[in-house]
Amino acid sequence: MDNQLSLQQPSVAQEVLQGMQQKQKQLPAKLFYDEKGSTLFEQITGLEEYYLTRTERAILRSNIEEIVDHVAPGSTLIELGSGSSRKTRSLLESLPSLNAYVPVDISEAYLLKVVSQLRVEYPRINIIPVFADYTQPFQVPHLQEENASQLIFFPGSTIGNFHPGQAQSFFENLVSLTDGKAQMLIGVDLKKDKEILEAAYNDTKGITAEFNKNMLVRINRELEADFEIDQYAHRAFFNETKGRIEMHLVSKKEQTVNIEEEQFKLEAGESIHTENSYKYSLDEFRKLVDPWFSVEQVWTDDQQLFSLQLLQK
Numbered sequence: 445m446d447n448q449l450s451l452q453q454p455s456v457a458q459e460v461l462q463g464m465q466q467k468q469k470q471l472p473a474k475l476f477y478d479e480k481g482s483t484l485f486e487q488i489t490g491l492e493e494y495y496l497t498r499t500e501r502a503i504l505r506s507n508i509e510e511i512v513d514h515v516a517p518g519s520t521l522i523e524l525g526s527g528s529s530r531k532t533r534s535l536l537e538s539l540p541s542l543n544a545y546v547p548v549d550i551s552e553a554y555l556l557k558v559v560s561q562l563r564v565e566y567p568r569i570n571i572i573p574v575f576a577d578y579t580q581p582f583q584v585p586h587l588q589e590e591n592a593s594q595l596i597f598f599p600g601s602t603i604g605n606f607h608p609g610q611a612q613s614f615f616e617n618l619v620s621l622t623d624g625k626a627q628m629l630i631g632v633d634l635k636k637d638k639e640i641l642e643a644a645y646n647d648t649k650g651i652t653a654e655f656n657k658n659m660l661v662r663i664n665r666e667l668e669a670d671f672e673i674d675q676y677a678h679r680a681f682f683n684e685t686k687g688r689i690e691m692h693l694v695s696k697k698e699q700t701v702n703i704e705e706e707q708f709k710l711e712a713g714e715s716i717h718t719e720n721s722y723k724y725s726l727d728e729f730r731k732l733v734d735p736w737f738s739v740e741q742v743w744t745d746d747q748q749l750f751s752l753q754l755l756q757k
């Protein structure tokens with residue numbers, strides 16, 4: 445997979461075809477999030493085994509006063525992949541003298557809906573939505589006072605879904621996006637026992653399996669493809685060497701799939717790699733961001749499952 449952010453992006457069909465031509469077949473993880481996939485992901489965040497979301501929320505809740513104390517007053521809050529802005533509410537309620545709130549999301553209709561609700565709830569906050577794919581270079585409206593600071597909020601450990609090289613291009617891009625002082629509050633999932641990690645991606649209700657297979661349903665619908673969904677099995681495991689959870693779809697039999705004009709053969713047991721979710725130790729993450737940000741403060745839970753980290757440009 446491409447390690448660099450590039451301005452000229454291939455189409456979804458090109459990405460799918462290119463991925464299926466690789467020796468280790470792969471499909472782009474961003475295809476998970478159609479309407480059905482987003483609903484399934486929402487369900488995943490509430491699962492017993494998926495500790496990430498509730499742990500991050502609890503860390504935010506129990507440390508909100510200290511977190512807010514570290515943020516420069518009068519900051520502009522920029523949230524990447526804001527979605528329902530659910531976690532942001534505690535920040536919106538606690539941050540003193542916010543200059544503006546800028547939610548950035550790729551789904552325009554959803555963003556507008558959330559923003560109109562937030563404007564009713566927080567009439568005193570200047571809310572400026574930006575429709576953008578934040579993994580690509582994008583612009584934030586210039587709205588700050590001179591010397592004001594920007595606080596980028598990037599929760600959920602979505603950074604784990606980037607290859608380390610992509611994550612570094614992303615941090616580099618954010619540094620050039622922010623002109624003055626900038627801080628970043630980022631959720632990072634931590635390395636831990638393999639059993640806990642693997643359970644989080646192999647839930648007993650089978651929601652993650654459905655989430656994984658839904659990508660094939662989407663490709664069948666949106667491209668000219670004929671994946672036999674039932675003939676693929678969900679597989680998720682922790683790759684210790686690479687420090688990541690890998691999700692795959694494993695072919696249950698020898699079969700052929702047609703996508704657009706092309707045909708791809710799969711052996712029985714051959715897999716299509718659909719997602720990586722990197723897990724970091726605190727030290728590994730500090731080194732990852734080091735050329736662009738310094739780690740100012742880290743908050744974790746009692747079991748050190750998850751971390752919220754405040755980075756300083």
Ligand code: AVI
Binds near residue numbers: 720
């Ligand atoms: C969005 N992202 C942080 C999730 C993760 O844990 O990597 C996506 C996910 N994939 C399977 N379960 C959840």
